[in-house]
Amino acid sequence: MKLKQFRYSEDNLGYLIYGEKFAAAIDGGAVKNIVFFLKNHNLELRYVMNTHTHPDHTVGNRALLDSTAAEYLEIADLIKKGSFEVEGNQIRVYHTPGHTYDSVVYYFKNILISGDTLFTGKAGRCFTGDLEGFLQSIKLLLVLPRDSLIYAGHDYVKEYLETAKSIEPDNIHIDGFLKNYDPEHVFSTLEDELKINPTLRFSDEKMISILRERGLMHDTELDCWKSLLGLAQK
Numbered sequence: 001m002k003l004k005q006f007r008y009s010e011d012n013l014g015y016l017i018y019g020e021k022f023a024a025a026i027d028g029g030a031v032k033n034i035v036f037f038l039k040n041h042n043l044e045l046r047y048v049m050n051t052h053t054h055p056d057h058t059v060g061n062r063a064l065l066d067s068t069a070a071e072y073l074e075i076a077d078l079i080k081k082g083s084f085e086v087e088g089n090q091i092r093v094y095h096t097p098g099h100t101y102d103s104v105v106y107y108f109k110n111i112l113i114s115g116d117t118l119f120t121g122k123a124g125r126c127f128t129g130d131l132e133g134f135l136q137s138i139k140l141l142l143v144l145p146r147d148s149l150i151y152a153g154h155d156y157v158k159e160y161l162e163t164a165k166s167i168e169p170d171n172i173h174i175d176g177f178l179k180n181y182d183p184e185h186v187f188s189t190l191e192d193e194l195k196i197n198p199t200l201r202f203s204d205e206k207m208i209s210i211l212r213e214r215g216l217m218h219d220t221e222l223d224c225w226k227s228l229l230g231l232a233q234k
């Protein structure tokens with residue numbers, strides 16, 4: 001199974017998972033480019049699905065379903081089943097409420113399609129307001145192998161890493177990551193995120209001392225998470 005990333009709109013990122021004959025589109029807003037790619041690679045689109053139902057992610061669904069024989073997989077059904085298959089390969093679906101109640105991430109091989117749950121440099125915005133639930137969702141992702149490749153729903157790399165740098169100016173990993181940043185192929189590894197993403201470092205002594213110095217809540221893991229999300233949101 002392979003993955004192809006498609007940019008669309010200003011900073012949205014959508015994906016095709018594909019094998020020899022069949023493909024599945026996740027947040028397929030780049031309709032024209034996706035259809036072109038399918039034709040070029042002799043692929044049949046089997047499924048259309050989303051990481052959550054914000055309109056910038058679902059915008060391509062109708063056109064993809066109308067121009068192919070693909071079936072739409074509802075998020076609620078995917079959550080219930082926990083996975084789907086393309087050419088006998090299992091793609092796992094994890095329910096990760098936080099950005100929205102219906103947020104899911106997809107995982108296969110060592111690839112994580114993280115939608116708006118986790119970006120390079122910051123966890124997503126918590127529109128559910130349930131920060132504790134969101135932390136549980138993020139913790140599900142932190143136990144994945146460190147070499148997992150993370151493919152997010154937007155390219156906010158420069159903006160979020162600028163903020164990360166303002167929180168921790170002496171973090172050399174951030175500059176290192178930015179040197180290799182390629183807008184044509186936007187991804188990170190879980191290992192990268194654990195070094196450059198302040199919102200994932202709610203148990204890290206250095207981050208906790210930064211929160212202490214700034215007079216922000218830091219007594220518990222949940223306090224740190226809340227403070228770090230708040231700092232990164234500014």
Ligand SMILES: [Fe+2]
Nearest residue numbers: 052054099116
């Ligand atoms: Fe969203």
